[in-house]
Amino acid sequence: xxxxxxxxxxxxxxxxxxxxxxxxxxxxxxxxxxxxxxxxxxxxxxxxxxxxxxxxxxxxxxxxxxxxxxxxxxxxxxxxxxxxxxxxxxxxxxxxxxxxxxxxxxxxxxxxxxxxxxxxxxxxxxxxxxxxxxxxxxxxxxxxxxxxxxxxxxxxxxxxxxxxxxxxxxxxxxxxxxxxxxxxxxxxxxxxxxxxxxxxxxxxxxxxxxxxxxxxxxxxxxxxxxxxxxxxxxxxxxxxxxxxxxxxxxxxxxxxxxxxxxxxxxxxxxxxxxxxxxxxxxxxxxxxxxxxxxxxxxxxxxxxxxxxxxxxxxxxxxxxxxxxxxxxxxxxxxxxxxxxxxxxxxxxxxxxxxxxxxxxxxxxxxxxxxxxxxxxxxxxxxxxxxxxxxxxxxxxxxxxxxxxxxxxxxxxxxxxxxxxxxxxx
Amino acid sequence: xxxxxxxxxxxxxxxxxxxxxxxxxxxxxxxxxxxxxxxxxxxxxxxxxxxxxxxxxxxxxxxxxxxxxxxxxxxxxxxxxxxxxxxxxxxxxxxxxxxxxxxxxxxxxxxxxxxxxxxxxxxxxxxxxxxxxxxxxxxxxxxxxxxxxxxxxxxxxxxxxxxxxxxxxxxxxxxxxxxxxxxxxxxxxxxxxxxxxxxxxxxxxxxxxxxxxxxxxxxxxxxxxxxxxxxxxxx
Ligand SMILES: Nc1ncnc2c1ncn2[C@@H]1O[C@H](COP(=O)(O)OP(=O)(O)O)[C@@H](O)[C@H]1O
Ligand SMILES: [Mg+2]
Numbered sequence: 218x219x220x221x222x223x224x225x226x227x228x229x230x231x232x233x234x235x236x237x238x239x240x241x242x243x244x245x246x247x248x249x250x251x252x253x254x255x256x257x258x259x260x261x262x263x264x265x266x267x268x269x270x271x272x273x274x275x276x277x278x279x280x281x282x283x284x285x286x287x288x289x290x291x292x293x294x295x296x297x298x299x300x301x302x303x304x305x306x307x308x309x310x311x312x313x314x315x316x317x318x319x320x321x322x323x324x325x326x327x328x329x330x331x332x333x334x335x336x337x338x339x340x341x342x343x344x345x346x347x348x349x350x351x352x353x354x355x356x357x358x359x360x361x362x363x364x365x366x367x368x369x370x371x372x373x374x375x376x377x378x379x380x381x382x383x384x385x386x387x388x389x390x391x392x393x394x395x396x397x398x399x400x401x402x403x404x405x406x407x408x409x410x411x412x413x414x415x416x417x418x419x420x421x422x423x424x425x426x427x428x429x430x431x432x433x434x435x436x437x438x439x440x441x442x443x444x445x446x447x448x449x450x451x452x453x454x455x456x457x458x459x460x461x462x463x464x465x466x467x468x469x470x471x472x473x474x475x476x477x478x479x480x481x482x483x484x485x486x487x488x489x490x491x492x493x494x495x496x497x498x499x500x501x502x503x504x505x506x507x508x509x510x511x512x513x514x515x516x517x518x519x520x521x522x523x524x525x526x527x528x529x530x531x532x533x534x535x536x537x538x539x540x541x542x543x544x545x546x547x548x549x550x551x552x553x554x555x556x557x558x559x560x561x562x563x564x565x566x567x568x569x570x571x572x573x574x575x576x577x578x579x580x581x582x583x584x585x586x587x588x589x590x591x592x593x594x595x596x597x598x599x600x601x602x603x604x605x606x607x608x609x610x611x612x613x614x615x616x617x618x619x620x621x622x623x624x625x626x627x628x629x630x631x632x633x634x635x636x637x638x639x640x641x642x
Numbered sequence: 643x644x645x646x647x648x649x650x651x652x653x654x655x656x657x658x659x660x661x662x663x664x665x666x667x668x669x670x671x672x673x674x675x676x677x678x679x680x681x682x683x684x685x686x687x688x689x690x691x692x693x694x695x696x697x698x699x700x701x702x703x704x705x706x707x708x709x710x711x712x713x714x715x716x717x718x719x720x721x722x723x724x725x726x727x728x729x730x731x732x733x734x735x736x737x738x739x740x741x742x743x744x745x746x747x748x749x750x751x752x753x754x755x756x757x758x759x760x761x762x763x764x765x766x767x768x769x770x771x772x773x774x775x776x777x778x779x780x781x782x783x784x785x786x787x788x789x790x791x792x793x794x795x796x797x798x799x800x801x802x803x804x805x806x807x808x809x810x811x812x813x814x815x816x817x818x819x820x821x822x823x824x825x826x827x828x829x830x831x832x833x834x835x836x837x838x839x840x841x842x843x844x845x846x847x848x849x850x851x852x853x854x855x856x857x858x859x860x861x862x863x864x865x866x867x868x869x870x871x872x873x874x875x876x877x
Contacts, residue, residue, distance in 0.1 A: 513690070514788075516712070516746075
């Protein structure tokens, strides 16, 4: 056993060396004379290789100590299930009360807004990827369409945020359908490639259509949202939120308002997703994910099923996008790169493909984690990658891997991924 | 009830059916036997409009359905149990069954009752995921799911595929029961010619996309060509 584990760990260390030697060991810096100089960092490489070696040994030792994986006892599964039912209300309560909790400042609220934006995007993409099973790598395109829709409508025509919000959703949905048509016959990797290209095309158009979008300089001076016509101007004054309610003018009002706005938008996304899942349309999405040919045989209209999934997913991204624009006051194509699509997709996959609460937790862990490890600078990506790999090793079906049937006779029973393995034949 | 009239079709340059004509009358069980690759599945799929017939006509209950889109054809009162069962693996048995009733839009409760009466196994396992059922149970589920749309004509594509003889007998008994008690018309496609032709009122033999023989089920079974080609020596 032991020599085998050692051999394994040495191999891991070798692979780590092969990876880290060029990536970490050699670094080009701008030298004093302005020329590039090559800096060597073999010490760091040694630490990383050592970590990989030790980590592999520890993993093997842990596996050996744990022995054969035991099937979970039903009592334990039951306990987990009961605890799981508490997680959602608990998270919701924390989310609602966050602005008034002691210790919550501007920074915490901004982070909360960011997390909630990704929760909403995750729930939106979940309709496309998690429910309908259509792998979309260009989701950020719809986020961009929503953001630019609001920014341009507001700055050009002076339309208010509340008018633009649904418009942005509709426009994004329209683009979702536009993307949907050419990819109707595609599945899996082919679909992924086309959606990826679509995301890039939208970004490049935004970048190059300077007369409309102001190109790489972006759109600035995007109006901030109002509360039923009341502004959140810092100085208070007539017609402002603070004045109307007789409050001391404070910049935190706007932040709190934005926080509740995105919380409400995210919750609406959630409620609509949950509702739809129990409707014929939602069931058709799930059936489509499971087996397209069977869907055809059952008389499900594949075209409308796919297009509605694309349109609805895109609509929520568009709404989130216009929220993003109003919050930032400034947008540029830089905010809508592929990495955004990748992060949103990672949230959906890590969350367990189709699980609403899993996606919320995954967004919290990933976006929150990004912030917590901000000090790590360039190591952040490494830590991020490691966490993702670990989650996928420990919970291959995502954080919440079970799927609750949308219908049951009598008591709703959960079919957990741990209990029943996929059968064949 | 169903008339396939001189239908030819294929995939791209591949010609899968040539001038195929078959007929299924109300209340019949009609079996179509043919070797692997003869075009059996293609024929059932063409009836459902996917792939579409290149020439010829498909008429269901007096209505020309040759050019209708698949999802509309499937609402007219025919249902298909596709080859390889294709149950929804992550959905529960109950959800699978309800998917069958969804498009028809009627109350699923009485049909659910009927399916559970026909296959009590499905009732026992209604909360289990489709993908974790045994092969025989999956076949029952696939048939049950098709029945949930309350079809008058059931198209069955190789229901015996990969199943133990005992299970095959159960499945075939269920088909006969549906036909006799509920008056369901059945078009059954099989490689397993022996039992399938025994079950059938009439049968067709499909070779390389052409119908070569037709007749009463037991008549076909007695023909030396059929015996040699589809029953092997061992039966
Ligand atoms: N999707 C497809 N694309 C191309 N050729 C196909 C396709 N499906 C079936 N074929 C071809 O059509 C012929 C008939 O196939 P099929 O109807 O599946 O036969 P059977 O069901 O009798 O085994 C075969 O030659 C097969 O290779
Ligand atoms: Mg076949």
